[in-house]
Amino acid sequence: MGDRAPVWIDVAQLRRGLFIQLDLGWMDHPFPKGSFKIVSDDQIKTILSLGITQVRYFPDQSDTPQDTGALAQNEPEVAHARTSGTPHAAPQPPVVSETDLVGAQRRERLAVQQRSLAVCERRFSEATQQYRRVVEQSSLRPTQMRDESLAMVTGCVDDILAEGESAIRLLSEAMGERSAVHPVNVMVISLLLGKALGLPATALAELGLAALLHDLGKIQLAERLRYQDPGFSASELLVYQEHVEHSLVIGRRMGVSEDVLRAIAQHHELSDGSGFPSGLMGANLSASGKILALVNRYDNLCNPPRLVNAMTPHEALSMIFAQMKARFDTATLGAFIRMMGVYPPGSVVQLVNDGYAMVVSVNSTRPLKPYVIVYDVAVPREEALMVDLEHAPELGIRRSLKPSQLPRAVQDYLSPRQRVAYFFERVAGSDRPGAAG
Numbered sequence: 001m002g003d004r005a006p007v008w009i010d011v012a013q014l015r016r017g018l019f020i021q022l023d024l025g026w027m028d029h030p031f032p033k034g035s036f037k038i039v040s041d042d043q044i045k046t047i048l049s050l051g052i053t054q055v056r057y058f059p060d061q062s063d064t065p066q067d068t069g070a071l072a073q074n075e076p077e078v079a080h081a082r083t084s085g086t087p088h089a090a091p092q093p094p095v096v097s098e099t100d101l102v103g104a105q106r107r108e109r110l111a112v113q114q115r116s117l118a119v120c121e122r123r124f125s126e127a128t129q130q131y132r133r134v135v136e137q138s139s140l141r142p143t144q145m146r147d148e149s150l151a152m153v154t155g156c157v158d159d160i161l162a163e164g165e166s167a168i169r170l171l172s173e174a175m176g177e178r179s180a181v182h183p184v185n186v187m188v189i190s191l192l193l194g195k196a197l198g199l200p201a202t203a204l205a206e207l208g209l210a211a212l213l214h215d216l217g218k219i220q221l222a223e224r225l226r227y228q229d230p231g232f233s234a235s236e237l238l239v240y241q242e243h244v245e246h247s248l249v250i251g252r253r254m255g256v257s258e259d260v261l262r263a264i265a266q267h268h269e270l271s272d273g274s275g276f277p278s279g280l281m282g283a284n285l286s287a288s289g290k291i292l293a294l295v296n297r298y299d300n301l302c303n304p305p306r307l308v309n310a311m312t313p314h315e316a317l318s319m320i321f322a323q324m325k326a327r328f329d330t331a332t333l334g335a336f337i338r339m340m341g342v343y344p345p346g347s348v349v350q351l352v353n354d355g356y357a358m359v360v361s362v363n364s365t366r367p368l369k370p371y372v373i374v375y376d377v378a379v380p381r382e383e384a385l386m387v388d389l390e391h392a393p394e395l396g397i398r399r400s401l402k403p404s405q406l407p408r409a410v411q412d413y414l415s416p417r418q419r420v421a422y423f424f425e426r427v428a429g430s431d432r433p434g435a436a437g
Contacts, residue, residue, distance in 0.1 A: 001423075007056070007057055007059070009054060009283070010058060011048055014038060014044045016038050016040065016063075018037065018057055019058040020035070020036070020047075020055045020058070021058070022031070023055075023056065029047075029050055030390075030392070031391050035058075037061065071270075090155065100404055110385055113385065113386055120171060120423040124421060124423045127152060130212075131183050132180055134212075135216065138216065142255065148258055153168050153187065153208035156424075157204045157345055158201075159424070160192065160204070160424060164426050165426075166362045166364050166424045166425070167362060167425050168188075168361065168362045169361050169424065170346050170359070170361065171360075171421040171423060173174070173419065178303060179226075182303060183212050183214065184421075186295050188422050189299070190208065190211040191424075193291050193336055194291055197287070197335050198337050200204070202371060203287070206257055206259045207263060207288040207292070210260045210288060213260070214263070214264050215247065216246075217242075217244065217245065219246075220243070221246070224405075228240055229305070231416070251264055263288035265277075268293065274327060285432075290417070293328065294333060294336055298316055299318035301320070303419045303420060307418050309419065312403070313340075313344035314344065314346065315402075316348040317337065317344055321333070340367060341370055343397060344359065344368070345420070346358070347359045348403055349372070349401060350399045350401055351374070351398060353394065355374060355375060357373060357375065357395070357397075357414070358373050359371070359372050361386060369388070372387050372397075373387070374395065375414055377409075381412075
């Protein structure tokens with residue numbers, strides 16, 4: 001290692017070029033190893049977020065003094081301060097065992113992750129409740145339902161456009177009935193995609209409202225005709241397709257804008273002209289209509305009426321790209337794939353070390369490095385932390401799996417969702433809340 005022994009330094013002294021060691025368990029920090037050279041400011045921010053006050057610094061493995069600057073020049077003073085009783089002495093580490101410290105930090109990180117998930121699920125539930133209110137009261141209080149729905153959507157838009165990034169978060173299984181979960185899923189993903197495509201706030205609010213209301217006309221149909229079935233007769237298919245016009249009638253009664261009505265009218269139109277009800281081509285579709293048609297199809301593939309036909313999010317994205325590319329606007333589809341990543345939340349995967357994991361969160365600006373829950377027999381399922389693959393390259397993803405391909409113990413641990421539900425969580429700067437590795 002060299003002639004000079006490692007010394008303790010305060011985390012405030014960290015800078016690029018220093019070789020340091022974190023005295024934490026490997027599951028309690030997001031880096032591949034506990035000892036490494038700092039090469040970026042993001043690493044420093046992550047270390048500061050761990051809640052520790054000091055780290056070990058290895059002078060002989062760090063960059064030369066001219067590169068490390070004042071820290072290298074002051075190193076003897078730092079080392080002396082550790083052993084002297086002067087007022088300038090660096091703070092001593094807490095008098096607690098390493099095991100206790102690691103356990104406390106892990107519990108706190110788990111609590112942060114659980115709180116973030118609870119907020120997402122509460123807001124998703126509020127959105128589904130609002131949708132059910134619209135279903136029940138749009139005929140009696142149409143303008144009130146419009147205003148309430150627009151207020152809810154605008155709140156989401158404000159959060160998505162606020163400073164920082166957004167992560168797409170997989171929610172728990174039991175988030176409500178499909179008739180309410182589908183429009184909220186479509187609203188959330190459409191808003192994130194609209195932001196990725198650069199839509200302004202007003203257009204995003206109209207897109208979100210259209211997404212929430214796009215299937216409202218299905219309440220006018222018999223239950224068995226509300227979801228398209230390959231076994232429909234020609235007449236049944238025509239009845240099903242009428243839900244678009246029914247949705248427009250309700251939207252007009254509610255007094256929504258023409259742009260909202262246009263997007264609702266186009267949520268089954270396809271760029272190659274094969275959609276319905278008007279068979280419009282891509283050039284005649286609005287930006288919101290293109291987004292809504294794509295996201296609607298994706299969610300229907302993941303959450304079909306019959307669970308036996310459900311695709312994993314990875315399968316749905318792959319099918320759209322491989323077999324349906326011509327049906328969707330090229331720029332919209334490209335942005336959607338970049339945003340969702342190769343393995344969208346809800347995908348079950350095998351890791352390069354032959355382990356198993358489920359993708360639970362994707363940062364829409366860094367989709368190739370998602371957060372996963374890793375199957376680990378040594379960690380109880382309810383205590384499993386999300387692992388950031390950006391900081392754990394040794395846990396890279398090898399391939400996607402169907403839930404049925406998992407061993408029974410892994411299925412029980414990861415609990416793959418039969419139906420997927422999404423919401424977004426705010427991410428300040430380049431750090432993601434509750435990050436763990």
